[in-house]
Amino acid sequence: MKTPKGLQALIDDGMIDEVLRPLKSGKEASVYVVRSGSEILCAKVYKDMAQRSFQARVQYQEGRKVRGSRHARAIGKASKFGRRQQETDWKNSEVDALYRLADAGVCVPRPHGYFHGVLLMALITDESGASAPRLGEVELVPGQARAFHAELIRDVVRMLCLGLIHGDLSEYNVLVAPDGPVLIDFPQVVSAAGNNGARAMLLRDVHNLRDCLGRFAPELNDSHFGEEMWALYEKGELKPDTELTGRFVFDQRKADVRAVLVSIEDARQEALIRQQGREQAAEQD
Numbered sequence: 001m002k003t004p005k006g007l008q009a010l011i012d013d014g015m016i017d018e019v020l021r022p023l024k025s026g027k028e029a030s031v032y033v034v035r036s037g038s039e040i041l042c043a044k045v046y047k048d049m050a051q052r053s054f055q056a057r058v059q060y061q062e063g064r065k066v067r068g069s070r071h072a073r074a075i076g077k078a079s080k081f082g083r084r085q086q087e088t089d090w091k092n093s094e095v096d097a098l099y100r101l102a103d104a105g106v107c108v109p110r111p112h113g114y115f116h117g118v119l120l121m122a123l124i125t126d127e128s129g130a131s132a133p134r135l136g137e138v139e140l141v142p143g144q145a146r147a148f149h150a151e152l153i154r155d156v157v158r159m160l161c162l163g164l165i166h167g168d169l170s171e172y173n174v175l176v177a178p179d180g181p182v183l184i185d186f187p188q189v190v191s192a193a194g195n196n197g198a199r200a201m202l203l204r205d206v207h208n209l210r211d212c213l214g215r216f217a218p219e220l221n222d223s224h225f226g227e228e229m230w231a232l233y234e235k236g237e238l239k240p241d242t243e244l245t246g247r248f249v250f251d252q253r254k255a256d257v258r259a260v261l262v263s264i265e266d267a268r269q270e271a272l273i274r275q276q277g278r279e280q281a282a283e284q285d
Contacts, residue, residue: 136171
């Protein structure tokens with residue numbers, strides 16, 4: 001096939017030898033099957049920022065580290081340089097996450113490098129060597145569904161122990177390999193400690209898995225693994241090998257709204273008094 005523009009530099013530099021076929025194309029990137037020596041890999045070519053919107057990413061980027069105060073200011077002002085830096089950081093987040101997750105034993109495509117803005121990684125295949133199907137494309141017996149769910153929950157726990165949340169996990173971001181499910185697509189990976197929406201995103205990820213696999217093993221529909229693991233994470237008690245039960249006792253107590261409002265008003269009055277004190281001191285000077 002004709003070499004896509006984004007992959008020509010990798011061929012010129014000898015990183016890959018041949019582009020075999022397109023694998024998929026989405027809003028964020030296009031993925032191709034390529035040959036590098038004797039290995040068959042996949043190459044993820046990120047689309048230009050002009051073709052993509054940053055608006056949907058705001059919720060994911062909260063809490064991410066930015067390299068240098070100059071970059072942070074530029075991103076905050078949404079300048080042209082800032083948008084380019086934001087684009088670079090978005091791509092780097094997936095690359096960094098893949099290496100960290102693979103090293104931690106999470107089932108992800110093994111990364112093979114990041115060159116000229118292109119991510120090279122292992123191609124996940126089925127038993128016949130064809131591209132592996134997505135989780136939502138396969139039919140499972142109850143035992144398989146339970147086993148897949150246990151493996152995926154284990155990987156979500158390992159991610160959370162690294163301080164990471166997938167943020168967009170569903171049956172469409174899990175491939176089914178001969179030895180089990182594999183998580184893919186991490187550009188929106190979320191900081192568990194730095195993002196105010198982290199808990200909600202974790203629960204959404206886990207509930208999406210539950211809803212998908214609960215079609216084949218209905219008892220999973222009554223589980224609450226997301227709530228259980230987040231409660232342990234908040235207390236600093238979650239470990240990569242923590243045995244979860246899927247049971248969780250929800251707090252049924254009603255919030256004392258009046259007490260909260262009183263506390264807010266007290267804090268407002270204290271801030272007002274401090275401000276008046278500073279103004280009086282300034283006038284005396």
